[in-house]
Amino acid sequence: MIVSTFGFAGNPGSPSFVRVELRFERGILFRISGFSSQAARASHARIRSALIACGQRWPGKAITVNLAPAELSRTSTAFDLPIALAILASRGVIPASALTLKASAGELGLDGSIRPWQTSIFENRINITSPLSDSNKIKTLISPPLSGYSEPIFPHETFTHLSDLIAYFKSPTQSKNSSNNSKLLLKASSTTTIQTQSESTFENIQGEETAKRKAIIAAAGSHDLIMLGPPGSGKTVLAKCIHSLLPDLSPKHHSECTSIHAAAGHLFNPNSKRPPWQSPHSSTNLNGLIGSWSTLKSRGVIPGSWSLAHHGVLFLDEFAEFSRGTLEACRSPLESHTISLVRAAGSSELPASALLIAALNPCPCGRGTGRVKSCSCQESEIKRYLRKVSGPVADRIAIHLELGHELTEPSTASTSAMSWTSARATVARIRKWNLEHHGDDRFSHGPQMTPKAADLLHSCRTVLKLSHRGLHHVRNVALTAALVDDSPSIELEHIAEAGASRLFDRKTWLR
Numbered sequence: 001m002i003v004s005t006f007g008f009a010g011n012p013g014s015p016s017f018v019r020v021e022l023r024f025e026r027g028i029l030f031r032i033s034g035f036s037s038q039a040a041r042a043s044h045a046r047i048r049s050a051l052i053a054c055g056q057r058w059p060g061k062a063i064t065v066n067l068a069p070a071e072l073s074r075t076s077t078a079f080d081l082p083i084a085l086a087i088l089a090s091r092g093v094i095p096a097s098a099l100t101l102k103a104s105a106g107e108l109g110l111d112g113s114i115r116p117w118q119t120s121i122f123e124n125r126i127n128i129t130s131p132l133s134d135s136n137k138i139k140t141l142i143s144p145p146l147s148g149y150s151e152p153i154f155p156h157e158t159f160t161h162l163s164d165l166i167a168y169f170k171s172p173t174q175s176k177n178s179s180n181n182s183k184l185l186l187k188a189s190s191t192t193t194i195q196t197q198s199e200s201t202f203e204n205i206q207g208e209e210t211a212k213r214k215a216i217i218a219a220a221g222s223h224d225l226i227m228l229g230p231p232g233s234g235k236t237v238l239a240k241c242i243h244s245l246l247p248d249l250s251p252k253h254h255s256e257c258t259s260i261h262a263a264a265g266h267l268f269n270p271n272s273k274r275p276p277w278q279s280p281h282s283s284t285n286l287n288g289l290i291g292s293w294s295t296l297k298s299r300g301v302i303p304g305s306w307s308l309a310h311h312g313v314l315f316l317d318e319f320a321e322f323s324r325g326t327l328e329a330c331r332s333p334l335e336s337h338t339i340s341l342v343r344a345a346g347s348s349e350l351p352a353s354a355l356l357i358a359a360l361n362p363c364p365c366g367r368g369t370g371r372v373k374s375c376s377c378q379e380s381e382i383k384r385y386l387r388k389v390s391g392p393v394a395d396r397i398a399i400h401l402e403l404g405h406e407l408t409e410p411s412t413a414s415t416s417a418m419s420w421t422s423a424r425a426t427v428a429r430i431r432k433w434n435l436e437h438h439g440d441d442r443f444s445h446g447p448q449m450t451p452k453a454a455d456l457l458h459s460c461r462t463v464l465k466l467s468h469r470g471l472h473h474v475r476n477v478a479l480t481a482a483l484v485d486d487s488p489s490i491e492l493e494h495i496a497e498a499g500a501s502r503l504f505d506r507k508t509w510l511r
């Protein structure tokens, strides 16, 4: 069966309708007439990922797309949307007859979001022409929302996500009620989006009570955390637990996240209040992590993972595998929670208040640590590996944690960490308190230190050879620990616990 719909081609000044024909064939190739194989591959990757993100199956067949008339067909990302719709119609997900009277344009994001494309063709209200005889039958235009678009030439529907568009085609009653305002459509279909990310809880981790307690402290006090542990010791699960412990975003924070994600060209969870979670691969470069200036003049700054994780969690697994320059660039957001991008034409500041969770193996082979030698790594190799995390970077991370050392026996009632529900409630309680008390206010209004605890804090500096910043972290983490316990004062054990969280400051680690 051949499915046919309409797209646009041409320059912004002279757009034209183009017929998009699609058929399934035997094989696995994906071809678009008039596209180079490279452009077709890129288009294939975007459409496939977007459909899967919307819960659709990718057809296990060869797909041939013809764009007619051939002389007008150009390589353009705006064909993503008509091709995706034609694939859905070929699979019977949406009615093919609904497509024949519609023209669509838009680039798809990997998450199914629909990005704007050459919106000036609509904004300028230039008549769209076409040599195709049946294009005068086109009744509706489908595109992403357009800025400054006031007088439509055609009835016009705008969508920001492919799943909303599928819902629109599936439900004719909704299509009758739909208006030019995409917000109404977004609202109507908000219930159809499924929350796919399941929550990780402490039940996914056997034993490791110290780690669980530190996870609660990190989430409650927004303390950055670095963990060392062999592969399979639960580093990723613990990081996900910390993310799950964070309370939902406030409307203000949600709108901040939405605008940061929009600057990067994608849609931020319109239907969920959960804080963002970013876990870039260790091959990510400086621009990907910190952000960069776009080469396109009008686009300005493109936020990196640090900013995309604003108000949420930035999880950097295989921390030592990131390039040295990329790791050193983390110093500024760790310290100031902002990123400053400077170039000759001016500077721009990006918010980057994310909770950093870094994870790394204890040695290059992953089986041993500085103390327990069950691996074959030479001491010099281990040192070289751990030194990739420089002193200044480790110094800025409040909690250092070692996993995989505790026996994974089922915990007894007396030693087990608090239940998941009470852990979430504790985190929410302390975060609320932190919003009311910042900086030094925390220390003057929070639990006060007992004389014994103050003595221990003082000796921490000499015994653990802590920097001024390291000492501040110990004090700060101890305060959060006291708040977690709902203790009226910061006790000796709170300081001891926080001091034990400075692994990288110890001589045994980085001699």
Ligand SMILES: [Zn+2]
Binding pocket: 363, 364, 365, 366, 367, 368, 375, 376, 377
């Ligand atoms: Zn090793």
